[in-house]
Amino acid sequence: MKDVLTPKQVARAIGVSEASLKRWCDKGHIPFARTPGGHRRLPISGVIQFLRETGQPIVRPEVLGLPSTTGLGETVIDRSVEGLVRALELGDEEQARTICFDLYLAGHSALDICDRVVAPTFHHLGERWQHGDIEVYQERLGCEITLRILYELRVFLRTPDRDAPHALGGTLIQDPYAIPTTMVEVVLHEAGWRAQSMGTGHPVETLCAAIDDKKPRLFWLSISTADSAEALVDDGNELYRCAAEKKAALVLGGRALNDDVRKRINYSAFCDHLQHLIAFAKTLYTAPEIQDSPSHTHPNAGRS
Ligand code: B12
Incomplete structure (x- = not known):
């Protein structure tokens, strides 16, 4: 690219x-x-x-640098999941890129692509793996392809303003799930934040050190798995303490954040979907409208 x-x-x-x-x-x-x-x-x-x-x-x-099949893919978001599941199972990177980029070029937001296409695709892949319909390598190759697509999608987005607020986040030490935290970075970037995912597998102490050093306005923790609910509650509360000290909002989300754990952790917002995160993030900061945006009509309109 x-x-x-x-x-x-x-x-x-x-x-x-x-x-x-x-x-x-x-x-x-x-x-x-x-x-x-x-x-x-x-x-x-x-x-x-x-x-x-x-x-x-x-x-x-x-x-x-786009796939040669760009423009030939599905542009209806709800019909894309099936195609993306198939492409990822086959390890067909070009087809997977075509599906995601065609949706984006057709005007769908990265937010919708993440919440309504990528997440359900991986829920299907998880079920297919659980039932023995696909091999572990297919699931893992699908993850690698998807991460590359998300990084590319991020390059397509408008660059946030230099003075836009900073958002930082990642996962805790026992959590290797890379796709959700990468998606958070992409959708916050799309909403005009200078967002950076620090990736996966962090001890809580180093997340606190990052908050101390970088002083983000928003810090997210993605929680897809946890060895022990007790350790997660302790780490979550420690993170909230660090975030509150630096006046950062702490946002939690992820499939392993069940009600029992959530009720025992302090946080600024808890989100089921990325859409909720963006709704919350807008209460903290709304990116200014682009002044010089191109006209919404075709530039050739009216010309012979
Ligand atoms: C890919 C994958 C892996 C990969 C991840 C690789 C990588 N680099 O990321 C690897 C190989 C590590 C893996 C390992 C395992 N996995 Co796994 N995995 C998956 C799979 C297929 C996809 C996960 C994913 O990325 N989903 C996509 C994300 C985007 O969806 P999401 O988590 O729902 O996120 C949405 C919301 O939760 C929210 N959100 C998420 N994070 C955040 C954060 C914030 C701040 C906000 C606001 C919102 C938010 O927004 C997202 C978009 O809507 C899931 C299936 C599934 N249902 O997700 C199984 C799944 C989670 N794995 C499962 C299992 C069993 C395992 C293993 C135990 C397998 C094994 N025997 O080794 C190990 C355990 C690893 C561990 N240490 O815990 C089971 C868990 C079952 C259970 N009881 O909980 C699942 C559900 C599969 C299944 N159906 O059985 N896995």
């Missing part, structure tokens, strides 16, 4: 002349920076936002 593109590359990808492309840049439809030599350079995130908002077809997606 290329982070920055030339006008020529983007023009080839969408099948227009370089001159038209440069004109759209100069009119503010696509953001760009100039090299010291004065050449335009277009961040992929701005190009993707332009394509989403205008519905401009992509004729050569591979030029943008």
Whole structure:
């Protein structure tokens, strides 16, 4: 995946002349920076936002680093789960990327893709593994592919403002589940936060050290598994103490956070889904509207 593109590359990808492309840049439809030599350079995130908002077809997606089948996938979110399950079971990375990126290009949010496509896909894969229908390697390969897709999706999103609040999070020491904490990072980033997942497997002391050092406005803990409810309650309360001291909101979520444990932990918010997290995060910070967003009509509209 290329982070920055030339006008020529983007023009080839969408099948227009370089001159038209440069004109759209100069009119503010696509953001760009100039090299010291004065050449335009277009961040992929701005190009993707332009394509989403205008519905401009992509004729050569591979030029943008997208799967060559981009545009041929499912754009109805609820029908995508089945296809993604199949693609991940087969280890078909290009197909899995096509499904996720087509949904995003069709205007679905990363939030919806995570909550309504990726999470149910993994719930299905878990059931299929439990019933002996798929091998462990298929589930694990599916995780690796999905993590790569989430990192790519993050590159497509608008870069948060420099002064946007910082969010930090991860999982505790016995919890190896990487997808949920990565998804939290992606959806907070989409909501305009400077969000960073620190990954999995942290002793609570180092999470507190991170809060001390980085002073995030929001700290999330994703809890997918716990060896002992007692240890989880102790760690959760310790984390809340550290977060409260630094005035960070502590948000908890994850499949292993059952009612019994939750009632014994202090927290600022508890969320079943990422959608709830974003609703809560908006009470703390709402990203300003983009001033120079491209027009919602096709840039060729009205031209012969
Ligand atoms: C992938 C996977 C693994 C991988 C994870 C690899 C990786 N790098 O992440 C590995 C190989 C580690 C693994 C291991 C095991 N697994 Co496993 N695994 C799964 C699987 C298929 C997907 C997990 C996942 O990523 N789901 C996707 C996420 C996004 O969905 P989610 O957790 O529901 O998250 C949503 C919400 O909870 C919420 N959320 C989550 N976190 C947060 C955080 C915040 C802040 C917020 C706001 C919201 C939020 O938002 C998300 C989106 O809507 C699940 C099936 C399932 N139902 O999830 C089984 C599953 C969890 N595993 C299971 C089992 C049994 C195991 C093993 C014991 C297998 C074994 N015998 O070795 C081990 C145990 C490992 C351990 N230490 O605990 C069982 C657990 C059963 C139970 N009784 O709880 C499950 C349910 C499969 C099944 N159906 O039997 N597993």
